[in-house]
Structure formats: structure tokens, C-alpha cells
């Protein structure tokens with residue numbers, strides 16, 4: 001069996017309050033896969049439902065219909081401790097880490113494996129050091145998390161997720177606080193990690209041009225539906241232009257970039 005994240009007949013959205021009838025469906029009829037060893041970019045305009053979909057996949061909010069399976073097992077049926085080991089999530093919510101250092105926050109990624117003593121094994125300490133180095137977070141690893149810049153914090157939260165050694169890594173807009181070089185570096189790093197470790201990576205981003213150049217596959221969410229394909233397929237079918245072009249901005253499939261309409 002292929003190792004993959006698979007969604008079939010999925011609907012996501014929000015159950016409404018007493019007086020309104022029925023749930024507010026943000027997207028439905030979703031049938032898409034993400035394969036192990038690859039990075040899938042989740043693309044879509046503001047408010048299309050990227051965060052809603054990611055939160056629903058990992059069980060932070062219920063699916064309104066359908067199934068999300070990880071390597072054949074329904075994610076919402078996994079016992080919480082198993083889910084905490086097999087899935088790691090980096091969301092956009094602010095994290096209050098109190099007085100913890102960056103290294104201590106990253107080490108929380110081992111929490112699902114904690115022993116009674118609470119001490120890390122030698123292998124786990126090496127893992128933490130290795131991941132912090134790989135993310136260039138080691139120079140400030142012993143500073144307080146609360147004192148770091150937004151971009152530095154984002155790397156620590158990614159380190160925490162990788163330190164869990166999950167099968168599925170979900171990231172919601174991880175590039176938002178990073179400078180341009182770090183954005184490119186992060187997408188390349190995610191691809192390397194996915195390929196090396198057989199990870200399934202799903203990453204939402206507004207960096208459409210970067211994602212089209214670096215991701216293996218994309219899910220495109222718009223107007224209540226999700227289409228999937230390789231970047232090439234979504235470009236040549238006109239789907240990318242159809243979703244993101246505006247009267248003032250045109251997509252050039254040759255260069256895979258957006259530019260102004262020149263009249």
C-alpha cells in the first residue's frame with residue numbers, strides 16, 4: 001500500500017449557532033491525496049478555507065463529511081497519543097512559551113514519547129541538536145523563546161514539529177514571517193526532509209510563485225472545491241490563472257510569475 005494522506009468525500013466548515021440552520025460548508029466533495037516523500041502546497045485566495053482544511057485534517061475541528069486517512073487509518077479514529085506521534089502541526093496561532101528557551105520549546109516535540117523521568121535519551125538529544133542546526137536555529141537556541149523575532153520563532157516551531165519525527169507534517173503559512181532567502185530555503189528544506197525521511201508534507205502558503213517552483217504537487221482551494229495536480233498540470237489547465245488573476249494582475253505560464261497588466 002502506498003503511504004499517503006488521503007481525503008475522500010470530505011466536507012469542511014463550521015457548525016452554526018442555534019438560530020441558523022445547518023453547518024456553514026467552506027468546501028466539500030474533496031477527494032485528494034498527498035504522497036509520502038513529497039511536499040504538497042495548499043494554495044488559494046484569502047478566506048478560501050486553507051486553514052479550515054488543515055485544521056480539519058488533523059482533527060482540531062471535525063470533518064463535516066467524508067474520511068481523512070493516514071496510511072489507510074482514519075485520522076479521527078486514532079487514539080490521541082498515537083495521533084500526537086504520527087502527526088505534527090505548525091499553525092499560525094501565537095505560542096506563549098513562558099520563560100522557556102528556544103531549545104526547550106523545540107524539545108517539546110518529544111513530549112508524545114516522554115518517559116516517566118521526563119529526561120531525553122542520548123539519541124533524542126542528538127536529534128534536537130541536529131534539527132536545530134539544520135534550521136540554523138542553534139546560534140540562539142539557548143535564548144528565551146519570548147525574546148526571539150517572529151521568523152526565529154517560526155523556525156523553532158518547525159524544529160519542534162520535526163523533532164516529533166512524524167509521518168505527516170502540516171504547516172499553515174510557515175513562510176509568512178521569513179525573509180525572502182529564508183522562504184526559498186524553507187521550501188527546499190521541506191522537500192529534502194520529505195524525500196529523505198519519507199515524510200508527507202502539506203504546506204499552505206500565499207507564496208504561489210515559489211510553491212509552483214518548489215512543491216511536488218499542489219491542492220488549489222477556491223469557491224468551495226479543491227483541485228489537485230502537479231504545478232505543471234495546474235498551470236497548463238489554466239487553474240492557477242483562473243483563481244489568482246485579477247483585472248490588474250496576469251499570470252505568465254512561461255515564467256510562472258504574476259505581473260501587472262500593461263495596456
Ligand SMILES: Nc1ncnc2c1ncn2[C@@H]1O[C@H](COP(=O)(O)OP(=O)(O)OP(=O)(O)O)[C@@H](O)[C@H]1O
Pocket residue numbers: 014026044045046047048049050051052053
Ligand atoms: N471559527 C470560525 N467560525 C466560522 N467561520 C469561520 C471560522 N474561522 C474561519 N471562518 C470562515 O471560514 C472561511 C475560510 O477561512 P480560512 O481561515 O480557512 O481561510 P484561509 O484560506 O486560510 O484564509 P487566509 O489566506 O486569509 O489565511 C472564511 O470565510 C472565514 O471567515
